[in-house]
Amino acid sequence: MINYDLYLPSMLDLLKRLVETESPSHDTSAVNNVGAIIGEEVKSMGGKIEIIHNETSGNHIIARFDPPLSPGKATHEKGFLLLSHMDTVFPVGTLTHMPFNEKDGRILGPGVSDMKAGAVIGLTALIALLENKKMPLVPITALFTSDEEAGSHTSRKWIEKLAKDAQLVLVLEPGMPDGSIKTWRKxxxxxxxxxxxxxxxxxxxxxxxxxxxxxxxxxxxxxxxxxxxxxxxxxxxxxxxxxxxxxxxxxxxxxxxxxxxxxxxxxxxxxxxxxxxxxxxxxxxxxxxxxxxxPPMPYGELMQSTFEHAREIAAEDGITLTAAGTGGASDGNFVAPLGIPVLDGLGAIGGDYHSEKEYIIKDSLVSRTRLLATLLQNW
Ligand SMILES: [Zn+2]
Structure with a gap:
């Protein structure tokens, strides 16, 4: 059994660094500063980095983790794609009146929930699987984009391209305040x-x-x-x-x-x-x-069976997974019409996104890391 609690201090440290590196969409150098932190992190984990240069809204970062060597067992299965975005809706300077801080079990700050905590959860789930030699025997790719809050105009083609090589796409946007993941979006x-x-x-x-x-x-x-x-x-x-x-x-x-x-x-x-x-x-x-x-991400047959599979895997690990939906869109909306299984809202549990009160529940950093790692390990 992996002890996920051990990862909380390093998660808080990385989250603080990411939130304190403000990154509004279209501020190219600001978003690239977030990309640099993520790039260092991925390299220290042994992943490979590909930088997609982009003049209009910051570079996109692709991180690739090869499957562990398994002698005699050649696998041609498709891998997993984790989706996060590095940009936020908050202009540079927001930190002065909305600093990264912790209060009553919540962590607040610009973009903390949408979705810097999601990137932290994605990376930490992989760290936990790597350190405990539990990586799945298929490639894992993580895409960190720079323009989601501005419509994903330059990242869409990368999202679609990488999704086509995946058996499952996991979107690390925040979960609902009650912990439900997002199974439909308008x-x-x-x-x-x-x-x-x-x-x-x-x-x-x-x-x-x-x-x-x-x-x-x-x-x-x-x-x-x-x-x-x-x-x-x-x-x-x-x-x-x-x-x-x-x-x-x-x-x-x-x-x-x-x-x-x-x-x-x-x-x-x-x-x-x-x-x-x-x-x-x-x-x-x-x-x-x-x-x-x-396009819409409807709660159709594919989504129902994908969610049901996730629910069963989570239940075996003692995690209760519930489904909900929202009128707000994400990059999951680009994946759904391709007919590729997608689960969204796997990031931190939080709320009040895009407002001065944006927060995450601190405990959800660990619980969502465990959920994501469990899904990757047992899918
Ligand atoms: Zn978002």
Whole structure:
């Protein structure tokens, strides 16, 4: 039996170093500083590092661990892929009012839960398996990306490529506050809609103006109206802007729209409706852009059987594993449509992500390391 408690001090030390190395998406050098720490760690474990250079949001890091030599037993089985991201939503300087700290069994700090603790758990599970000679007889690859919080635009192809070589993908995003892992996630899209009207003096020649805000308002209501809770589809006009001063008929107005979908076909239905919006006021025009960024990760047959297998393995080790889901997306959303088994939310148990109160439950560092190592060992 592996004594996972022994790893807590080194986990806390690595977590503190990672959290105190602030790493907002798009701050290339900041994210690369996190990559350097992870790279050193992987090398000290005997893993191989491949750096995917990336100018726009920091490098991605691929860590590879070969299976232990097993004479006479050639295995051609696919291995495991661990997914973590190094970027956070917090700008550099957040630490000054939100320092890494421990209080009432919780650890707080920018990105502690989403998802620096996940990287620590992933690495520590491998350290424990290596030190105790319990590594599975298949390759293990860990991908640390730099742009998840910004849409994974440069990492997506690496996620998909590495996932195709895996029999199981384990996403180290935080678990639910009750410890459940994430077995479904909604797909996410965003749209930007610009209305062009005609400027005019609001008193002198109101009738010659074409009010872009008035035109936009029709489409705000139309888009909000596409929401269908019964299918898990939501639309949120999150930002609107328009006009310059009160006595000018506004020439321009725009909105940003967030889309979440759960069921197949819903993204297509919404896209069609949005791209078919037509101007209501004569003399105005619409400029529409946007797309589904992440497809949904539904709780389908494959997910059910993957979760059931994980639940049984965990139960044999005395761990109760429960399933839940969320409207928030992750890189697991890119894996699910490939038909590759994926489990998400295996990182630390925590909550209040992306807020000043973001935390993890300290005890979950050890319990999740044990869970992950147990899954890898017995899958
Ligand atoms: Zn995350």
């Amino acid at each position: 797909g996410v899209g965003d749209f930007h809609i610009v209305v062009h009207g005609q400027a005019a003096h609001s008193g002198g020649n109101h009738e010659n103006g074409r009010n872009a805000i008035e035109e936009l308002s029709h489409h705000v209501l139309a888009i909000q109206g596409l929401t269908d809770y019964s299918r898990g589809t939501t639309l949120n006009v999150g930002v609107i802007q328009g006009g310059i001063v009160v006595n000018v008929v506004p020439e321009k107005a725009w909105m940003d729209v967030d889309l979440r979908v759960m069921q197949p076909g819903e993204a297509e239905r919404i896209m069609e409706a949005i791209y078919n919006l037509k101007p209501v006021l004569q003399g105005t025009s619409l400029e529409i852009s946007g797309n589904l960024n992440r």
